[in-house]
Amino acid sequence: GAVVSQHPSWVICKSGTSVKIECRSLDFQATTMFWYRQFPKQSLMLMATSNEGSKATYEQGVEKDKFLINHASLTLSTLTVTSAHPEDSSFYICSARRGQDVEQYFGPGTRLTVT
């Protein structure tokens, strides 16, 4: 149990366009979902935390107008990168927390390349 999926697994988009990444908890209800960003050969950096039906809480330095997060249901969160630029190219990983668990369950990641 506790499986998290992401879609797409990789995406290429042109500079200036927007791209949406979905994160789904497949076999549990996720009270909280998290979005991380990972640059090559670096660690995961938390971008934002979202609770179902509430506005996301963004980490310092993360542009909330650029990285739109919607947590519309207990099994789905989406990250939309608006007006993407090459510097937004990265590996985006979501995770989900179940009930009162401290543990987060991670998705397989989405590779975004902006050309």
Added chain:
Amino acid sequence: AQSVTQPDIHITVSEGASLELRCNYSYGATPYLFWYVQSPGQGLQLLLKYFSGDTLVQGIKGFEAEFKRSQSSFNLRKPSVHWSDAAEYFCAVAAYNDMRFGAGTRLTVKP
């Protein structure tokens, strides 16, 4: 806020040799500790975790880790490394709604 330090950026070991990856954490309360492995272009795979109880934790793929409160450490060990263990390893400490990762240790396995 909690934090994690992985002092070794890169470690090279010979296949069949033992392995220890270091992890030190900073957290005011009892920490929830994790080790993950990540292969290139892949997501994270949980190797093991410590919440409470026995301080020696067994994980998948023959890995184990020992929680030492006095040293604020949670080092990962494996008695005999296989070539397939080459990957990036991340230590993490979590509180409610907050997980922090170390910088990672890249493991290279020599034949």
